[in-house]
Amino acid sequence: MIKEELKINIGPQHPSTHGVLRLVADLDGEYIKDIEAKIGYLHRGMEKLAESRNYHQYLPMVDRIDYLSGFFNSASFCYAVESLAGIEVPKRAEYLRLITMELNRIASHLLWLGTFLLDLGATSPLFYCLREREEIVKILENLTGQRMMYNYYCFGGVRKDMPDGWLSSVKNFCENFPSQIDDYEKLITENPIFLARTKGVGVISAEMALDYGITGANLRASGVRFDARKSMPYSVYKDFNFDTPTLQEGDCYARYQVRLLEMRESCKLIQKAISRIPGGASEKLKVKRTNCGCNKAECAFCGDETKIFFKKTNPLTLKIPPAEVTTFIESSRGLSTCYVRSNGTNMPDRVKWRTPSFSATQILPELCKGSLYADIMAVLGSLDIVLPEVDR
Amino acid sequence: MNFQEIFSRHELNVIKNKDALGNNILSINKDDLLKICELLKNDRLFNYEMLLAVIGIDCSEHFEVLYSFYSLKNNKKLFLKTILPKENPCIESLCGLYSSADWHERECFDLLGIEFLNHPKLERILLPKDWVGHPLRKDYKEEDERLSWNRR
Amino acid sequence: MYDLYLKLFTYLSLPKWLGIVSWPVIPFIGIAALMVLMVLFLVLLERKFLALLTIRKGPNRVGPYGLFQTVADAIKLLFKEDIIPTNTEKILFSIAPVVFFFPVMAVYGLIPFAHNWVAINASCGLILMLAISSVSILGLLSAGWASNNKYSILGAMRSVAQAISYELPLVLSALGIVVLSGTMNLNKIALGQENIFGWYIFPSFLGFIIFLICTLAELNRVPFDLPEAESELVSGYNTEYSGMKFALFFLAEYAALFVYSALIVTLFLGGYSSPFGGYIFGFLPYLKKIIFLEQAFWLMSKTFGIILLIMWTRATLPRLRADQLMSFSWKFLLPLSFLNLLFVALLKYFIG
Numbered sequence: 001m002i003k004e005e006l007k008i009n010i011g012p013q014h015p016s017t018h019g020v021l022r023l024v025a026d027l028d029g030e031y032i033k034d035i036e037a038k039i040g041y042l043h044r045g046m047e048k049l050a051e052s053r054n055y056h057q058y059l060p061m062v063d064r065i066d067y068l069s070g071f072f073n074s075a076s077f078c079y080a081v082e083s084l085a086g087i088e089v090p091k092r093a094e095y096l097r098l099i100t101m102e103l104n105r106i107a108s109h110l111l112w113l114g115t116f117l118l119d120l121g122a123t124s125p126l127f128y129c130l131r132e133r134e135e136i137v138k139i140l141e142n143l144t145g146q147r148m149m150y151n152y153y154c155f156g157g158v159r160k161d162m163p164d165g166w167l168s169s170v171k172n173f174c175e176n177f178p179s180q181i182d183d184y185e186k187l188i189t190e191n192p193i194f195l196a197r198t199k200g201v202g203v204i205s206a207e208m209a210l211d212y213g214i215t216g217a218n219l220r221a222s223g224v225r226f227d228a229r230k231s232m233p234y235s236v237y238k239d240f241n242f243d244t245p246t247l248q249e250g251d252c253y254a255r256y257q258v259r260l261l262e263m264r265e266s267c268k269l270i271q272k273a274i275s276r277i278p279g280g281a282s283e284k285l286k287v288k289r290t291n292c293g294c295n296k297a298e299c300a301f302c303g304d305e306t307k308i309f310f311k312k313t314n315p316l317t318l319k320i321p322p323a324e325v326t327t328f329i330e331s332s333r334g335l336s337t338c339y340v341r342s343n344g345t346n347m348p349d350r351v352k353w354r355t356p357s358f359s360a361t362q363i364l365p366e367l368c369k370g371s372l373y374a375d376i377m378a379v380l381g382s383l384d385i386v387l388p389e390v391d392r
Numbered sequence: 393m394n395f396q397e398i399f400s401r402h403e404l405n406v407i408k409n410k411d412a413l414g415n416n417i418l419s420i421n422k423d424d425l426l427k428i429c430e431l432l433k434n435d436r437l438f439n440y441e442m443l444l445a446v447i448g449i450d451c452s453e454h455f456e457v458l459y460s461f462y463s464l465k466n467n468k469k470l471f472l473k474t475i476l477p478k479e480n481p482c483i484e485s486l487c488g489l490y491s492s493a494d495w496h497e498r499e500c501f502d503l504l505g506i507e508f509l510n511h512p513k514l515e516r517i518l519l520p521k522d523w524v525g526h527p528l529r530k531d532y533k534e535e536d537e538r539l540s541w542n543r544r
Numbered sequence: 545m546y547d548l549y550l551k552l553f554t555y556l557s558l559p560k561w562l563g564i565v566s567w568p569v570i571p572f573i574g575i576a577a578l579m580v581l582m583v584l585f586l587v588l589l590e591r592k593f594l595a596l597l598t599i600r601k602g603p604n605r606v607g608p609y610g611l612f613q614t615v616a617d618a619i620k621l622l623f624k625e626d627i628i629p630t631n632t633e634k635i636l637f638s639i640a641p642v643v644f645f646f647p648v649m650a651v652y653g654l655i656p657f658a659h660n661w662v663a664i665n666a667s668c669g670l671i672l673m674l675a676i677s678s679v680s681i682l683g684l685l686s687a688g689w690a691s692n693n694k695y696s697i698l699g700a701m702r703s704v705a706q707a708i709s710y711e712l713p714l715v716l717s718a719l720g721i722v723v724l725s726g727t728m729n730l731n732k733i734a735l736g737q738e739n740i741f742g743w744y745i746f747p748s749f750l751g752f753i754i755f756l757i758c759t760l761a762e763l764n765r766v767p768f769d770l771p772e773a774e775s776e777l778v779s780g781y782n783t784e785y786s787g788m789k790f791a792l793f794f795l796a797e798y799a800a801l802f803v804y805s806a807l808i809v810t811l812f813l814g815g816y817s818s819p820f821g822g823y824i825f826g827f828l829p830y831l832k833k834i835i836f837l838e839q840a841f842w843l844m845s846k847t848f849g850i851i852l853l854i855m856w857t858r859a860t861l862p863r864l865r866a867d868q869l870m871s872f873s874w875k876f877l878l879p880l881s882f883l884n885l886l887f888v889a890l891l892k893y894f895i896g
Contacts (some may be wrong), residue, residue: 006694015889030866041516047503048527083412121766123864127598136449159424193767193862212466213492224464231467289422326460326471338445354445354460362495374865376414 003070005033011374012041018115019387021361025378027137030372036364050351055081055155056315063149065353066389067209068111068246071097071104072331073353074153078339079234079327081155084342091305093157094236099170100152101235102266102273107175108332109259116256116381122195125184132180133247139169155318157232157309167274169367172322174271183265189257202367202379206251212366213359217335218383220252221258228330242269252382259384262305272391279306297331320345326330333384355389398437404428417458417471422483427476429489432470439465443486448497448504450529455481455506483508485514503528507536571663575652579799584614586798590855597859613845621794624787630850632784636690641785641792644683647676647719648799656731657843658836669730670722673807674715675764680796681707689795691784699783702770702866707872710761710768714828716881717751719759720888721811724748734815743819745812747891750884752812754877759797759854761873765856770866805850809843813850816843 006027012020020041027032045169046065050058062077063070075097082089087099114129116230136148143162144152204214206222219226227244229237247254247259279285279301290299297304304310320342328337336357343349360383367379397408404427407419432440436488440443449457455476462469476483485508486493497508500515505526509516516523525532546567553563588610591603605611628634639761653663654673666672681704688700722728724744725736737743745752761768785793809815816839825838864872 006698008694040520041514043518045527051530108522117862121769122861123594124859127600131599187860191861193864196868197862199866211491213442213444213490224465232469252652323412324417326415327413328469335444337445339458339460341449349451350447350449352445352447354447358495359492361490364517372865372867374863 018378018380018385019385019390021096021380021385021390022043024266025368025373027373030374032368032371032373032376034378035362035368037365039361039387039390041267042387044388045391046293046352046353050348052347053346054315054346055318055320056313058351060149060151063151064388065392066331066333066357066386067148068386069104069107069332070148071101071152071262072329072336073338074150075101075235076327076329077351078153078155078317078355079326079329080338080340082303082319083325083327084323084340085155085313085318087156090307090310091236091278091335092161093308093331095273096162096308097153098235098237099273099277100143100150101268102270103136103140103170106263107133107140107333109263110136113184113256114386119377119381120194122194123187125187125199127336128180128184132177135173139173140171141167142166154309155313156311159308161308162282164281164283168275169294169388171269171274174274176265177267178264179258185260195253197374197378198382201250201252201371202382203249205364208363208366209250209323211265212363214330214334214363215357215359216330216356217255217258217262218334218360221254223248226385227287228328228335232328234327234329235389236273238313239252240269240272252378255382255384284377314348322349331356333360333386333389338350353392355392357389360385362392395506397436398431399428401525402427402431411471415471417473419473419475420472421477425436425472426484426486426489428472429459432495435490439463440468441465441494443490443496444509445498446493447488448500448506448528452530454478455504456502457483459486476506478483480507482504482509484509485511487511503525505529555588572653575663576649579649579652579802582802583795583798584618586801586851587617587794589851590858591856592617593852596857596858604806618791621774621787622697626787626789627784629784630693634635635688636686637784638789640682640683640687641663641684641789642797643787645682645792645796645799647679648796648803651676651803652732652799655803655810656815658839659735660731661836661840662731665731666729668728670733673730673803674711674718675801675802677763678698678707678711680800687785692783696783703764706764706768706770706869706873707762709870710758710877712874713877713881714758714762715753716878716885717748719753720751720881720885723885723888723892724877729813730810734810734817738817739821740814740819743814747887748812748884750880751888752808754881754884755808755812755849756853758875759808760857761806761869763800763854765801765854767861767864768869770863770869794806801851802847805854806843806849808848808850811847814842816840818842823891 007151008025008027010023010025012022014177020039022038022201024038026038031379036153044064049061053061059077061071065073081087081106087137101377110133112127114126114133116127140150141147141168143289144168145149145158146152204218204222206219206224209222214222215226215228225244225246228234229242230244242265243261244259245265248259257261277370285306292301300306311336322341322343324339324341325372326337328335333352336356339352339354339356340348341349364380364385368376371379396406396408400462404424405421406428407543409417409419411417430436440463440498442461442462442464444462445458447460449456449458455478457474457476459472460469469509474483483506485497487497487508487510493511495517498514500506501508501511501514502516502518503526515521519527549567549570550560550563553560584704589604592610592614592646595602603613606612606616628637651673654666654669656662662669685700688696688703690699721733721744724747725733727733727736733744762765818838823835823838825835
């Protein structure tokens with residue numbers, strides 16, 4: 001019997017891949033002999049566009065680099081420009097940035113969970129996850145006016161303060177959310193078919209992960225406790241005490257569990273931040289400000305801590321002397337860095353994004369060689385790859 | 393300042409600068425790159441296990457390549473900067489030491505035209521295989537007919 | 545009923561031999577009509593039920609509560625262009641859906657809907673049913689082969705391997721029922737289970753579970769739907785089909801769903817007999833003539849219970865991988881079905 005090899009093309013248009021990724025697989029029956037990932041279908045030239053726009057014009061475009069974690073990209077760019085230009089950010093704005101980033105992390109993980117299970121064949125958890133995500137998106141729409149490309153941060157703080165009643169809606173959400181995660185766990189975590197599909201599949205060892213530059217939940221599931229919020233703290237993360245869940249096995253099941261635990265941690269972090277935000281809820285702050293009226297910098301109601309930006313920056317006059325900086329942010333997929341170089345004008349000289357999904361797509365062919373064809377979907381789903389981040 | 397001693401022991405020239413957030417940027421010669429990176433990875437003092445990014449920059453008179461390292465054990469960040477000539481920018485590839493350099497260097501080659509010697513498979517990654525030119529260069533003109541719609 | 549029918553012919557002043565000849569054809573017309581209605585209803589039921597389980601509403605625009613949705617789908621498929629790709633074996637390509645569909649239709653005649661209301665009262669009805677429904681695997685294989693498409697061949701090969709592996713535990717569990725009831729005639733099997741304590745599910749509970757799992761595998765439903773996994777292989781063996789041929793594959797799957805559920809009900813859950821022993825209609829003398837209506841009602845309600853159970857599994861479980869599917873059948877279900885047979889035989893010998 002002659003054994004022939006089958007060359008199969010998965011994608012770029014495919015009901016399953018999370019974006020336009022093309023995988024060319026050499027199959028031998030059901031086993032994969034070789035697989036190659038071809039990217040570049042979603043290359044929009046984000047880095048080149050920065051060179052012909054000034055900093056304020058580029059800021060709304062930054063959300064679109066990874067549309068599921070828009071706040072994180074915005075944060076990297078804002079922190080970079082703020083450290084280059086020496087702009088200070090008030091405390092209330094930092095707390096708002098923290099709360100919105102953590103809400104975005106939960107929303108991104110929820111969508112990951114739904115699509116991961118859809119790839120494996122279970123069609124109902126997607127709708128439950130989208131129901132939760134809809135609540136978060138409504139909360140963020142109340143705050144920023146937009147459901148996905150938020151454009152909320154500006155250089156020096158955030159654009160506007162939260163509307164009335166927003167803080168209590170976030171509090172309600174955080175109180176209801178852990179029981180919803182318990183529901184998902186009851187349905188999925190002990191399911192024998194799910195265990196058989198994901199346990200022992202796509203194992204990343206710690207050395208391999210460090211060699212390929214994998215960060216985020218993928219790295220934490222392989223036993224390395226690295227979280228940029230703790231190692232390189234930015235915003236007000238150093239004031240908070242939170243866990244980084246780490247597991248040792250490094251297979252798809254471990255990555256699934258790590259992300260579920262991360263969702264719970266984010267929920268607790270948001271609750272702590274809500275109780276400590278300077279000024280409190282905006283309806284009470286407005287009343288207290290009018291009653292107080294002192295306008296002194298140390299006052300708890302009218303002072304510097306309760307402002308949301310100190311000084312608005314002007315797009316025509318924000319000229320930054322030549323310098324370079326790199327900021328490191330823990331986005332929902334891993335470590336996302338932004339390198340900005342200025343040249344004295346109001347346009348950046350070079351902006352470079354190093355995104356976590358780029359490294360995850362690089363390791364995907366290594367994980368799939370030698371395993372079965374149906375494992376590609378499990379591994380691709382569990383690595384949480386979002387293609388716009390890979391191609392920029 | 394310890395690495396100044398180690399580098400001078402190995403007869404390597406480095407100049408230390410800092411960026412706006414206080415991270416260390418070392419400017420090195422492009423011929424010393426492989427030796428320095430081997431030191432960074434294997435020496436017990438440094439222990440830089442992760443290569444996070446390879447950034448190519450087009451300053452108008454020369455090219456710069458910036459390498460971003462991170463050490464998990466010591467929680468330290470480091471940047472290496474090399475300067476390449478404008479006419480024939482080529483530099484050694486780090487694929488033997490760090491596997492993550494593979495795709496980052498391909499992207500640098502694709503968008504800026506910097507050649508990496510001894511790279512296993514240096515071809516375009518983000519743009520189509522038959523694209524002419526390197527878009528991220530400052531003197532890049534869009535000459536491809538496929539983009540004629542953009543000029544109207 | 546026969547005399548009434550002949551009286552109708554004399555009333556309409558048609559020759560009597562026509563009535564005698566056309567009497568056996570009527571059950572088949574009834575079967576065909578029933579099959580079409582069932583498929584129409586089942587497609588809609590699946591979509592609505594799955595929507596209920598995933599906090600959505602199903603189709604609700606076409607007709608009241610979306611009742612005419614399947615009719616609209618059927619009309620759309622009828623009007624679609626019938627594309628035959630160039631490098632295929634044209635004859636095999638066109639025959640494959642037919643070969644897939646007709647065994648399923650033929651098997652409808654073997655289910656007893658009420659006492660003696662079965663189109664083909666064969667004395668070996670059970671084995672005939674299982675054997676005829678296996679013929680549709682040939683249609684599947686030829687569909688995948690004739691499409692000249694890598695994805696179709698992969699899907700067809702997987703599907704055939706799956707269907708053959710899960711036939712064995714299926715037949716062995718059915719054999720347990722034959723041991724319990726002593727006959728292969730489906731009518732008599734249903735008669736033998738008079739009230740709820742006589743249902744064969746209690747002695748051979750393991751057989752019921754195995755039969756249910758194997759049914760899911762035969763019908764290519766989740767968790768065994770790797771051959772038509774949308775996210776992995778586009779559509780498996782029916783990628784290249786469009787229009788009426790695709791409609792035939794689609795129809796055959798839902799028709800087979802009904803037939804297998806009815807078979808489960810007849811074998812394990814008492815068929816058309818009511819759980820109480822006697823029939824409600826049986827107490828009233830003038831309703832005794834139409835007791836078949838009540839028996840058909842019992843059969844239908846139990847069948848729909850099993851169908852809803854199968855759809856419920858679809859909404860809940862993820863998919864099994866190909867090698868796990870195979871090892872599950874050969875290493876787990878087959879020994880268990882032998883155990884079940886042994887247990888049932890011992891039960892019958894000692895208790896009778």
